[in-house]
Structures are given as structure tokens and as C-alpha cells.
Amino acid sequence: MKNTISERVADFLKNYPPFNALDSKQLEQLSLQVTIIHKESNSVVFTEKEEPHAYFYVVNKGAIALTKKDSSQILDICDEGDVFGLRPLLAQESYKLEAKAYEETILYAVPIKDFKPLALENKRVGNFLIESFASNTRNPYSIKHRGKLYGVTANTNDNNPSTKILDLQPVRYSTDLVTCTAGTKIKTVATTMAKHNVSSILVMNGDLPLGIITDKDLRQKVATGLFPITGSAKSIMSSPVITYPKELTVAQAQMAMMKSNISHLVLTEDGTTDAKAVGILSKHDVMLALGNNPAVLLRAIKRATDSKRLRSIRHGIMTLLQGYLEQNIPIGLVSKIISELNDASTKRIIEITLDSMEKKPPVDFTWLTMGSQGRGEQLLNTDQDNAILFEDVPEENLEETRAYFLQLGSQISKELNTVGFEYCPAEMMASNPSWCHSLSEWKHVTSHWINNPGPEEILLSSIFFDYNVTYGSKALADELSHSIFDHANHYPQFLTHLASGAMQNPSPSGFFRDFLVEQDGEHKDFFDLKLRALMPIIDAARVLILSHSIKSINNTAERYEKLAELEPNNRELFLACSYASKALLKFRTRQGLLHNDSGRFIALDQLNKEEKIKLKRTFKTIKEIQSLIEVRFQVKNLLR
Template sequence: MANRNVLKYRTQDFLVEYPPFSMMSEAEISLVLENIKIKYVDKGDIFFQQGDPSGDYFYIVRKGAVKLERLEGGVNILMDLCGEGDVFGIRPVIADQPYLSTGTAQEESIVYGIAVADIRKIMAKNPQVSSFLASSFASGSRTDRKNDNTDGLVFISKGEVFQDEKLSEVQSLHSSREPVTCSPDTPVEVAASIMTIEKVSSIIIINEERHPVGILTDSDIRRMVGLRRLELDQPIRMIMHSPVTCLPEKSTYAQAQMTMIQHDIGQIVLTEDGTDESEIKGVFSESEMLVYQGNSPGMIIKQMKKSRDPEELKRIRERAELLLERYLDQDVAITFISDVMTAINDALFVRAIRIARRRILKDSGRLPPVRFTWVAIGSHGRREQIIRTDQDHAIIFEEVPRNQYDSVKKYFLELANHVVEIMITCGFKECPAKMMANNPKWCLSIDEWKGQFSRWIHSPDNESILHANIFMDYRSVYGEVNLTKELTEHIFNIVHDSKIFLTYLAKYAVETPPPLSFFRNFILEKDGAHKNLFDIKHRGMLPLVDAARVLIMEQKVGRINNTIDRYEKLAEVDSKNAELYQDARDSYDVLMKLRAKNGIKNANSGRYFSPDQLSKVQRLLLRNSFKPIGQIQEVLTVRFRLKFF
């Protein structure tokens, strides 16, 4: 009996980390465990075949891998490869129809079989599970173990977990060193010695114009030695590979990878124009590709999903700083950078939440008592938290009977405490104002959140506006997205019944003037720890953030919470001021990138710096970026009649 209980605990512990099981209550998980089957399979074992009638179970991979193949025109086509946490074979759950593919163990695996009858009972009462499985069925493939939510907030984000292929399109190749070269007449023995001294695996043969005419690798030399075909004194042109495969110096990792695959080679020569008729600029090798792939956003996120140790998560997250530095050096668009860093930070929070759930389950056997969602607020909610700064988040949970409220809230506060601790380990400081989910003020039921926003909106004062500005930029990171959608609908219904609220927002947005003095000098902090430094967040970025928020709300446009996206949308719906909105968008782009660069350079948040540290061009860009602030504030002053308020 004891062994059975241990096995049950381990199974439950595993399931709650992956959708749709992470969306289930404790009672629903218990139902799943009643009839679960554990299958130990060998490579080649078949779960179901294409055309078979639907069975009584679907599956989740505990360990190993399962491939899904479809026979078309006499050829087996690989449809998917399922790894740990992936659910497959869900056809019987949705439709009593034959399987469209064959499921085969790719290697020795452990797989859990979940009773279709049990999951149907859960789907009847749990719309999130039902929606998840239905959408997975509609997509025609196994379910994905990425974040078990979509974005949902007052202004819903478009953030995605990026795939390596998409990211690599914008990343330029970086050769790690100058190419090692020799002339065509260099003796093989000398060329081999050069390779040994330089510790390289290949040497490029060039002509007098430094055009590549051939390549020789250490594997070529070893093969020829083995075949006894190598004469050490013969010129290298006699045994080199020619012509060489070339790419332009500014090619991307994706292009390099495809070229290596197509030509079955391990090195690519980079030249000025991508042909062997121009000067050599570098060599990119298969080993450099492996290093790149190990620090791609997709790989970072993938490794986060597998980690169960906060210290390991910290090391993985620190690699993202190197990725950020590379993007900034390459002058990648800040909108792309912010989306990538948001995807990484979201994955980190999801993992922290799952580790926290595991801790509580292990300590007390408790699962989340009701459905909930973890929401990012502030800059993270806007998908603008590029540098690791402080934490800003909250929890929304389902409404519960009064006699259960205290115990339910106690669970979520305990969960939040664990998450905050893990995020501190990973380099995200506690919010000085305690605007975090472990603060009882910001861990509330859905009705309490509705009441809180109603009070802020109907009875605005300085504190209400301050809180509203922070909390209105919220975005669901984990859990039940419908809770955020319900709150969003409530907020939009009452905001436009209270015009005074938008006026207060507008008044708040114009209180920080453009940060230039009469003589166009930067306005610096006058005292405190940051005396004589420029505060780019408070004086440059927040005026644009606050203005965009109130203007987009005035236009009754929802589902957009990113500042740049807001200005782009405003340019569409308010064409009279389109040019100004585009200027504001461009200014915010400059400010975001400048703050990120200073943060990386100074190993801090990038918020405070001395303008004297900037280059002449950077100072000019910074100064010019302030111009739209005054113009936007003038629009707010006129539109909301602030001179009479």
C-alpha cells in the first residue's frame, strides 16, 4: 500500500506540471488517477495504428519519445515527435472516429494512459480543459507543453514563445576568429602544422587576391593518412576541396544552417559578396553553430521548462543577458528584442509557479483549490521588461464561498511567496512598493478585483490613479485566462461610464514635462543616491507610456497594452494626429533601446545614467526623443480640457 501511495504521488506530481492536467482541480486529478495506466514500452511498440477505431485511452509521455506517422501515397510521413509532457492520441476524447496516424515508441519509454471516460467527465465541468483539448484536436497534432494559457488582460498582449527558426532569421553570423589561410603551393606538412599551432579544424586556401580557392580539414588529413595517400611535401592544392561553399559575411544563422545541411559540410567560408570571387572575411563552423543553438531563445526556454532547481534557472536566465547583449550589438529592432525577452521571462515565471506548486504538493499534498491566473503588471505586463528589474505581479482566483475564502487565499499567498523567492534567486528583485502577488492586497478573488477597479475608477484620487496606471497594464502569464477576460469586460464597461476617470488619467500623464531645461540641458536628479544622474524611466519613458494608455482607452480600443503597439494603433484610428503618434512611437523605441544598452553596460536596471557617458549621437537621439512628449501632453491638455480641471 505504501509503494502504491508513493507511485500515486509521483504520478500526480508529474501530471500537474503539464496541460491539461495543470488546469485541473485536486478532485479532478484524483479522478484521473483512479483509472490511469502506466505503460512501459520498447522501441517500436505501437500504441495505435492509422485507421484503427478510437480507443478508451489517450496518452501523456512520462519519459522517452513517441513518433506519430501518417501513411500517404505509400510513404510514412512524420507528423510529430512527442517528448516528456506531450499528450497524444486525443482523437477518442473529441470524436469517435478512426486514428489518422500511427503512434510508435521512438525509444524505450514510460507513458501514462488516461481514461477517455474520465476526461470527458472533467471536460463537462471544466471549460479550460475542454477548450485546450478541443483546440489541440482541431490543430491536428499532439498538444504542446508550452505555457498553458493565452494572453488575456485589459489590453491583451501578442507575446509568443518563439521558435528558433523565426529568431534565427534576424541574427547575423559571427565568426569567432580571423580565418586561418595559406597559399595553394603550401606543402601539406606546413599546412597541417599551421592548423595545429592555430588550433583550428580547417585551413582555407586563398589566391593572391585573398579569394578562397579551396579548403582542407583535419578529417581530410586523417582519412588520407589512413588510406596512405598523403604525401607531406606535395602542395595543398593537390588535395584541397574546391570550389568552396561561400555565403555573404552578413548571412544569418538560419541561412548557414540550411547551407550546411544542403551541402553536407561542416564549414562555410564567409566572403564579401558570398562568392569565391571576393575577399575572404571569415569561416563559420558547425561547432560555432552548436554554440549559437545552445544560447538561442528557443533553447533557453526549452531548458527552463525542464529545470526543477532555482539555481539552475538562474544560470539559464543569465544566458539571456548574453543573448540580449548580442541583439543590441547587432542593432536588432527593439520590438523584436522585447518580445523575445518577454517570452523568456514568461517561461521563467511559468516554471517558477510550477516549482512552487510542486513544493506545496510535496509538503502538504495540496493542489490549487480553485482556478486562478497569475498576471504580470507594469512593464512586464506591457511586454517591455527587457532588463531584469523588480517584480510586479498579482493573482486572480475564482470566487469561493465565504467559509472557504481564508484557506483558499492562504494557499495562493503561500504559492506566491515561493514564486517571489525563486524569482529573487533568478535576479528579479522584490518590488519596493510590494506590488506583488504575495501581498494580500494584490491576491484577490475575481469579484474583489472588480470591486477594486470600480473604486479606483469611480472615486479617483492620486493613489487610485497611481495604482490604476500600474494594474491596468496586466497580462495573464499562467492559468485561467477567462478570469482576466472577465475582468477586462468589467473594466471597459465602467470606464466609459466615468469620464472623470479618463480626465484624471490625462492629468496624471501631463504632470512630468519634457526633461529638458530652458537651455536644452538634461534635467538631472538634484539629490539622493542618484544625484546628477538622468532618470530615463520617470522623465522620458513613463510620460509616453501614460499618454498612450489614456489615449487608447479614450478610443475604446482594447487588447493592446504595449506602448509601441498603442501608438501604432492610435495612428490608425486618429489620423489627424498620425504623424505625432508615429514620432512618439519612434521616441519610445529609442528610449527603450538606450535604457537596455545602459543596463547591460552598467550591469543594472539602466534607469539612471550620466548623459556625459553617452556618445554624441546617443545624446542627440535622446534629446530629440523628448520632443513628442510635450506635443502629446498638449493634445491631452486640449482634449480633456485640463486647463479648466
């Protein structure tokens, strides 16, 4: 007789992570051990510092509020499908929060002793749980908990970026083998190769590779008259064949071909000639794979002669980005690689444009990229934000010099648009006179923003102060940076205004952890990921790093990592912010690639439960960092 209660439990759990990663048999066995618990409103599940239970919990109906004992403030609310009470499973510690029913609630208590073996053997389950546990530890990769999942030491090689990069380009080989036997006539071999439009044919003995014949063999051995076309395949084949296992990287394939001076590799089940042939790899296949290798893309960018060629290379960069995300390469590493390629593309456009100008630049200049590209966070084809900073010239030559650089800026922006970078809707580009100044003028403009911090000045500061040198004189940018920091130090009230600006972006969530969506306009009912989640954490990093007078760190995650060094007492929060910024950037990039847009506006009904949980997990960190800057920079006093 079937256990209908356990069936209902399994039917519920299979819709939510991490249980959706279990197979039906595992879920069925686990559901038999689950205990159903009913909690009245305000009744306690566990208290702070209570000894760990033998279970962790899943909300079936209702909601659970998580609070600190010394505060009445609700830190988190778990609703349908949410997992909580993981500390006994993951850290073998007493509870750090109190869990209380927010309303009448039904819980599923999952026994740790039955669940733990499943989690240990299923990587997807383990990853989800350690991230869920991080909701209360803030940083899922904190030193304290790193490598201690379920009390088992993790394999540190899994987190080694260099190991992942080695496997980043798995070889793609053809599995449609064109074959013949040793006795097949050479004329038939040639006809078969032409019919299938291939450059090689395998000579087989049953399923085993006996030899290989390539185009080169036909040219050098048959077309020259050394062997008659009526001869057999055996007479011209290369044998024994050089075989490799099918688990091969592009780098290994390159080395194998160079080592043996061959253009084709035969792949077998175990890499030997005594195993079944499963595929064949040509030098052409390797070259195609290398088209999405960052080093090859960088060389192609440097050799490009026009923006149309760069646009086609840009497609390769997007393919590379897609591959990185599919293989779950750390987003920090991905950002560095894609940013280098973006900067190289911009630099090449500038070089091409300079060559097309009738005159050379009258003085040294610097091309500054701002916004997401300036921070090294522009992974998708978002709009341009750039400026020109040129060397001081005598007053009588200023406008003539500016005219030259405006013309240059206009042409560069046009070419960047051809490559795929949209024009800035607010015209914050070097083609605009407001973003094309001499060094002295930029010093005056930025000092005005700092000394007269109205809403517009704060907005402009927020955009401009993330600038990065993409081309030209770094010395000019360094001198401007020194001027900005000097003025900010002499007018500390500016930081309060900048912090106030960082508080203007609306909260990502409302009552009961609901996403706050757009109420009207083109994106009605969509969640604005940039405005409500990314910008608050980016803006907070900017004002905090500026308050420490730290130069040359523009990337948001790296800013928080530096802040964690500078302020050990806030280390955990800053590392959580670093993690959240990378998680949000990765989420936006995935959404942008999925929908072929900027990834800014998210249709919540198209997200699954796991995606919503991961997104919501960052909201608490956003709230905490905004609270910190509100207190530190006395924003409330400014608003009075």
C-alpha cells in the same frame, strides 16, 4: 596659403552631428563653401511660408527661436551645434516655422548644393538629418516624408524587418587558420591539430585551399588502419574543399552543412576554391552562434529544469538584445522578441514551481504581469510587478485558497529573483496579500479605485491596469477587464483623475531647453529618464486608450498607433508619440546595457551632442500630448 576661417569652421563642425560623420577631406571642402552670418537679437533668419533658401543653418554661438506666425509661443530653441532650416534640403517646401535670433547669434550657412552629394552617399548623415527634420514634422517615419529624403526615392528593402532578421546572425568564423601541405606526414598533421586544439586542418597549395582533414578523417581512416600514420596528408584529405564566401549568415551555414553532410566550411574571399582562404567554420561554431538565436533560446527555456539554468539563458537573452541594438533592428520588433522570451522564462518558472508544490492549485488561476513587463517593454532586468487572480470559491474556503496562492506567489517571486528579476521595492508582487485575490475581490478592489480615485488609488490603477496574462486562465482576466471598463464608463470622472495623475510627472526640460536633473539624493545631477520622459508618455497612452474602451493593447507604442486610427485628426501627434516612446525605450536600454543597470538615471556629462539632441527631440512631443490630455479631460477644473 591656408584659409584660416574655413579651418575654424571645420574645427567647429567636426564636433557636431551630422558633420562628425564626414571625413576630414569632405569637411575641409565643405567648410570652404560655408557662409558666416551675424544676427542681432530678434532679427529674422527666415519667416513662415518664405521661399526656401539655398542654405540650411548651424548655430555657432547664441540661440535661434522657432515659432509659429499665429502664436507667440516658442516651439523650439536651437543652441550651439544645432541644425535648423532643413526643409529646403529634405522636402523642397517653404518654411513652416519662423526662425528668429533669441539673442545675438552667429550662424554657419551650409550651401545645400555642396552638402547634398555628401548626404546622399553617407547613410549616417542621411539618418541624422531626416530625424532632425522630424523635430518639426513630429514623426520621422510619417507617410508624407517616407522615402523622400532629398527628393530621392529610398530603397524600401532597407526597412524590411524580415531582411534585417536574415542578416541578424552573421556567421563568426575563425581566421586563425591551421594549415599544412599535401606532402605533410599524417603524424605531423595529428600533432599540429592537437597542439592548436583544433578539429580540422587545411591542406594548402600556397594561399589556395586544396583539401581539409578533420578529426573524423583521423578516426575513420588512420585509427582503423586504412592508412598508415607515416602516409601523407594528401592520402586522407577531403578534396576538393567546399567553399563559401565570408559574407555568410548562420542560416546559410546551417543549410550548407546539411546539404553536403559536412561539419566544416572553408571561407574564401569570393567563395571559390580559386581565391585565398580567409577562415574556417565548424558545426560547433554554428551551434554557439545559435545560442543567441531567439528560437534556440526559447527551446532552451522550455527545457530548463531550474531557475539557475534559466539565469544562464537570461545572459544569452541580454547578448541577443545587445546584438539587436548594435545592428539597429527596429525597437518595436526587438521589444516583441525580448518580451516573448521574458514571458516564456516567467511561465517556465511558474511550471517548475507548480511541480515542486505538495498540492495542485485548488482552483484555476491567472498570473498577471504588470508594469513594463505587462506592456511588453521590459528589455532590461528591472524589478518584478505581478499579481495572482484566482477563481471564486465559497467564503469558507477563501482564506485557505488564498494561503495556497500566497505560498505559490512567494516561491515564484523568489525563483524570478534568482533568474535576475529584482524584487519590487514597493512589494507589488503576488507574494503580497494585497496583490493576491479572487475574481470577485479583484472586481471590488478595482471598482473601489475607480469610484474613489485618490492619489494612492490612481497610482495603483496606473500600475495594475497594464496587466498581461503570462500564465493560466485568460478567461478570468477577460472577465476582470470587462468589469474595469464597465466601471470606468459609469464613472467617467475617473478618467479625469487618471489624466491628472499622468500630469504629475515633472517636465523633462526647463528654460532654454536645459535638462531638469535631480537636485539632491543618491542621483543628484542625474537626469531621471523614466520619471521625466517615459512615464508621461506611457501614462497619457493609458488614459487615452482606456477612454476608448480598447482592451488587450498594453504596449505604449501600439496604443498610440491604435489611437492614430481612432482619431485621424490627431494622427500626426499620436504617431509622433509612438515614435518617441520607442526612441526613449531604445535610449534607456542602450544606457542600461552600457552601465549594467536599469538605464533610468542618466549622467548627462557622459552623453555626446548627438545623444542629447535625440533625447531632447522627444520632449516637445511629451509636452504636446500632456497638453492634449489636460484639455480633453479638463484636468484644470479638477485642480480648482
